[in-house]
Amino acid sequence: MLAALVNGSPAVTANVAIAVDDRGLNYGDGLFETMLLTNGAIRFLHAHLQRLAASCERLSMSYPGDAVIENDIETVRGKQVEGVIKVLVTRGVGGRGYKPVPNVPSTRVATLHAMPASKADVRARWCETRLSRNPVLAGMKHTNRLEQVLAASEWNDESIDEGLMRDFEGEVVCGTSSNVFIVRNGELVTPDLRFSGVRGVMRDQVLRLAQSLHIPFHEEPLYPHDFDSASEVFVTNAVRGIRAVIELGESRWSRGPMTDALCKALDSHA
Amino acid sequence: MLAALVNGSPAVTANVAIAVDDRGLNYGDGLFETMLLTNGAIRFLHAHLQRLAASCERLSMSYPGDAVIENDIETVRGKQVEGVIKVLVTRGVGGRGYKPVPNVPSTRVATLHAMPASKADVRARWCETRLSRNPVLAGMKHTNRLEQVLAASEWNDESIDEGLMRDFEGEVVCGTSSNVFIVRNGELVTPDLRFSGVRGVMRDQVLRLAQSLHIPFHEEPLYPHDFDSASEVFVTNAVRGIRAVIELGESRWSRGPMTDALCKALDSHA
Numbered sequence: 001m002l003a004a005l006v007n008g009s010p011a012v013t014a015n016v017a018i019a020v021d022d023r024g025l026n027y028g029d030g031l032f033e034t035m036l037l038t039n040g041a042i043r044f045l046h047a048h049l050q051r052l053a054a055s056c057e058r059l060s061m062s063y064p065g066d067a068v069i070e071n072d073i074e075t076v077r078g079k080q081v082e083g084v085i086k087v088l089v090t091r092g093v094g095g096r097g098y099k100p101v102p103n104v105p106s107t108r109v110a111t112l113h114a115m116p117a118s119k120a121d122v123r124a125r126w127c128e129t130r131l132s133r134n135p136v137l138a139g140m141k142h143t144n145r146l147e148q149v150l151a152a153s154e155w156n157d158e159s160i161d162e163g164l165m166r167d168f169e170g171e172v173v174c175g176t177s178s179n180v181f182i183v184r185n186g187e188l189v190t191p192d193l194r195f196s197g198v199r200g201v202m203r204d205q206v207l208r209l210a211q212s213l214h215i216p217f218h219e220e221p222l223y224p225h226d227f228d229s230a231s232e233v234f235v236t237n238a239v240r241g242i243r244a245v246i247e248l249g250e251s252r253w254s255r256g257p258m259t260d261a262l263c264k265a266l267d268s269h270a
Numbered sequence: 271m272l273a274a275l276v277n278g279s280p281a282v283t284a285n286v287a288i289a290v291d292d293r294g295l296n297y298g299d300g301l302f303e304t305m306l307l308t309n310g311a312i313r314f315l316h317a318h319l320q321r322l323a324a325s326c327e328r329l330s331m332s333y334p335g336d337a338v339i340e341n342d343i344e345t346v347r348g349k350q351v352e353g354v355i356k357v358l359v360t361r362g363v364g365g366r367g368y369k370p371v372p373n374v375p376s377t378r379v380a381t382l383h384a385m386p387a388s389k390a391d392v393r394a395r396w397c398e399t400r401l402s403r404n405p406v407l408a409g410m411k412h413t414n415r416l417e418q419v420l421a422a423s424e425w426n427d428e429s430i431d432e433g434l435m436r437d438f439e440g441e442v443v444c445g446t447s448s449n450v451f452i453v454r455n456g457e458l459v460t461p462d463l464r465f466s467g468v469r470g471v472m473r474d475q476v477l478r479l480a481q482s483l484h485i486p487f488h489e490e491p492l493y494p495h496d497f498d499s500a501s502e503v504f505v506t507n508a509v510r511g512i513r514a515v516i517e518l519g520e521s522r523w524s525r526g527p528m529t530d531a532l533c534k535a536l537d538s539h540a
Contacts, residue, residue, distance in 0.1 A: 004290045011290050018288035018295055020274045020281050020379050025288055026358065027415035028298025059416070060423060088296065091419075097386075098415060098422035098446055109290050116367075132402035133438060137416060144414035145297035145368060146329070146407060149361075152368035153330060168403060176368055 024090025182230035232256030294360025452500035502526030
């Protein structure tokens with residue numbers, strides 16, 4: 001971490017800055033956005049803020065407002081022009097007990113991180129850890145992430161870059177920190193996320209790019225056998241963009257033309 | 271909150287004490303115990319420590335050890351002899367990303383709270399918020415608690431003391447912060463918690479008391495209609511003990527003889 005801001009102020013000594021009774025710490029009662037800082041600006045800033053505001057509303061959590069978050073981002077980035085900025089918003093401090101205390105301001109954390117190493121092509125595996133289903137929480141980037149933590153703990157082989165997760169009914173949902181797409185008969189298909197998973201900002205952008213490139217696309221349930229017969233597979237993530245999956249369990253793919261076209265369109269639009 | 275300790279040291283000014291990159295805050299990557307302090311000692315201390323240690327093992331999280339936790343409890347209680355002590359353990363600080371960093375010490379938070387007001391008899395309601403199913407996480411008191419937060423937000427009527435939660439298949443699991451039991455044909459029945467819910471320390475004690483009182487008991491799936499035909503209903507919680515449910519939706523009960531017998535046995539054993 002290069003810099004940290006809590007409620008607009010630099011985090012105090014040794015990165016110690018959050019109250020012990022913060023509801024984010026105690027109950028995972030929070031939301032976050034992980035954003036790419038490039039050329040001194042946040043890529044898809046508006047989409048990130050929109051998702052955060054909409055998720056705050058779904059959880060009846062107070063949204064600090066675009067201007068406040070944008071100001072945090074500007075302050076924490078300082079003179080940095082490339083990197084990753086994470087914004088975390090919790091329901092604030094509040095009592096012992098699950099019931100939220102009304103009218104408590106949310107806690108805001110903004111942190112600046114170095115750009116992580118990233119490969120254009122991804123070797124992936126199937127995770128054993130399954131995702132539970134809850135349509136009320138599906139789509140949001142909330143901080144109840146134990147399932148992702150357990151899934152990401154499953155492998156130590158550094159040549160594996162991502163793990164794909166299924167839910168308990170066997171539907172493929174996402175990577176541990178990415179959304180996933182396949183190409184089938186020249187059409188783009190991605191899981192519909194009606195029961196679990198995060199509706200990624202990059203996922204939405206890819207669907208938008210597909211539309212502008214006149215590529216037919218579908219959001220629907222996918223199963224591992226759909227991957228066996230796919231002509232291309234790729235994963236998306238706000239920081240790392242679009243990455244071709246070239247290996248998944250026993251399956252192998254070469255980087256394909258639709259993945260390339262979408263990468264190119266992303267570079268020219270972003 | 272009357273006192274707080276982070277990693278064995280008093281929390282610094284204004285209860286600001288947790289690092290912004292703590293995994294508990296960022297991913298709900300933690301566990302907690304809420305314990306009754308009475309006559310200067312923790313009721314069922316050994317059972318709390320045992321559950322915490324077992325859950326740390328299930329999540330491959332480093333357990334600080336009984337002696338360390340007991341020392342935290344002794345320090346944070348100071349001269350207080352009655353109240354509530356909460357111990358929270360997270361996977362510690364660590365990077366941006368779900369994958370845990372190996373060999374990072376866990377973060378320990380111990381807090382002392384005043385004894386909450388509590389009624390002997392409970393008016394309860396059915397919550398609309400459902401629990402998702404994940405046998406890998408079931409039973410543990412982890413900090414992924416958004417479902418409980420949403421459920422506890424459903425009512426503002428202060429005469430309602432607890433909400434009972436079902437999972438997405440309609441099985442009754444627990445209260446937002448309690449386990450639930452019914453009496454059916456003179457036998458005690460409680461949900462088996464194979465898919466969700468917390469295996470409460472008080473729940474285990476009640477099953478133990480039932481055994482010593484020769485009351486037949488079963489852990490099995492329960493549905494709302496089982497409550498309609500129950501002769502007694504009660505909820506349990508480590509701090510508040512055993513409380514009779516006298517109202518649940520349209521149903522009414524009087525405090526029953528088995529609830530009384532178990533309360534009496536608890537008082538004489540604890």
